[in-house]
Amino acid sequence: MNKTPKIGLEGLLRPEDSILVLIDHQPYQFTNLNSHEPTMVINNVVGLAKAAKVFNVPTILTTVIEERGGYIMKGLQDIFPEQKPINRTFINTWEDPNVTDIVKESGRKQLIIAGLWTEICVAMPAIQAVGEGYDVFVVTDASGSTSAEAHDMAVRRMTQVGIVPINWIAVVSEWQRDWARTGTATQLSDVLFDHGGASGIALAWELQLLATPVQEEN
Helix, strand or coil, X not given: CCCCCXXXXXXXXXXXXXXXXXXXXXXXXXXXCCCCCHHHHHHHHHHHHHHHHHCCCCEEEEEECHHHHCCCCHHHHHHCCCCCCEEECCCCHHHCHHHHHHHHHHCXXXXXXXEECHHHHHHHHHHHHHHCCCEEEEEHHHXXXXXXXXXXXXXXXXXXXXXXXXXXXXXXXXXXXCCCCHHHHXXXXXXXXXXXCHHHHHHHHHHHHHHCCCCCCC
């Protein structure tokens, strides 16, 4: 099996080929999240999910034993109010046909994963999926682990088998690719204003400058 990530334009994400799986952003998982500041992960995964909706990227929400671990975080459910998260008992999401059947039926091969925790609920399905021929991307700043070491070791383990680590801003930028694509540019800008941190502030400043009439000198 060739585990070398694609290069060139084929190595970049395309919304029409992407499918997003968000795994177990639940209260129980957050209680032992120590690799990142939790509000950062919350901000980033919500921004990622909103962008997926902008680009019509199918998004699968999953929980594990929600009757004990809690419902998926409200910020994600609010983006997809009509979607009931797939509740599993499998630790490895990729062993649940309720998830994998949706991915297979989509025909999409660029699989983007984010979840809690990176070393377990992200690494296990990512490693299995890359072995089945998917181009797997893990959004590291929309994921988190029980410790910084656990997160780092999980990312290192996954890159050894050809999984691509990426952050959420890079994902949405590759989906957009060209600011002249006005059909999505305005909506994506709104997502960046709300969730892009300093990048969103800089973008708002740039747009403000463009909208300000130039004063002619007398």
